[in-house]
Amino acid sequence: MDNLSQKDVDWLLDLHKKDRHRRRSQKGHPELRKLFIWSLVIFFGIIGLMILPFYLLVRTSIFLNLEYGYGGWISLGGGIVVSVLLLLTYLLFLFQKIKNRKKRFQFSLGGAGAMVFGFCLFSLFYLSSVNAKSDEIRNVYRSMHPILRVAISIVTLADSDLVITDIERVLSDYGAMGLPVNPHSLHYRQDETGYVHAIDLRTRGRTEIRNLLLQASLEMMGFQTLRHVGTADHLHVELMVR
Structure with a gap:
């Protein structure tokens, strides 16, 4: 130690202080991490509930x-x-x-x-004009299966900009749209229930993350979905007929 200059001593003291500060910081980090993790758990827990x-x-x-x-x-x-x-x-x-x-x-x-x-x-009885492509969509809203109506209303709570682009169809509608006739479409009123079991939701003009979350949430509820891409980009949602 006698051979150490004052400069060396100052350097060692400074190094010791930095080491103590580093160890104190390391001790505090686990507590901060725990607090952050618990905050996330509580937040997502409340959302889940x-x-x-x-x-x-x-x-x-x-x-x-x-x-x-x-x-x-x-x-x-x-x-x-x-x-x-x-x-x-x-x-x-x-x-x-x-x-x-x-x-x-x-x-x-x-x-x-x-x-x-x-x-x-x-x-069951109301669809906002914000969530309907046209007045025609609103007029046939009650032709939808009641479970589907309630589900779509729930989704609009989280996605207020959701737009229904199609609900009920008849055979002639396919020809008018330039599409081949689909005799098994669930857009028709089903003989078993008297209700339409399918709807189309707008996906154009929305971020892909929102579209994926929308599709995932509907599938988790129990609906069948199919994404149609291209000029008529939309999400087809249907409730299967037993």
């Missing part, structure tokens, strides 16, 4: 319709029951400080039922 009632509403309805052969309205009713029960659980948890259990249950059940039934009634 918000989406789950809507997802179960449609997924349960399609399951009952295709797997058990229940009619569209009965199947939708089953989906509504499942969605109401889930929301009831949420509300009972949120209002657990209310000591009167009977009032808490009545209030929560009434709130959950009002939210789900209100949304479904709105979805």
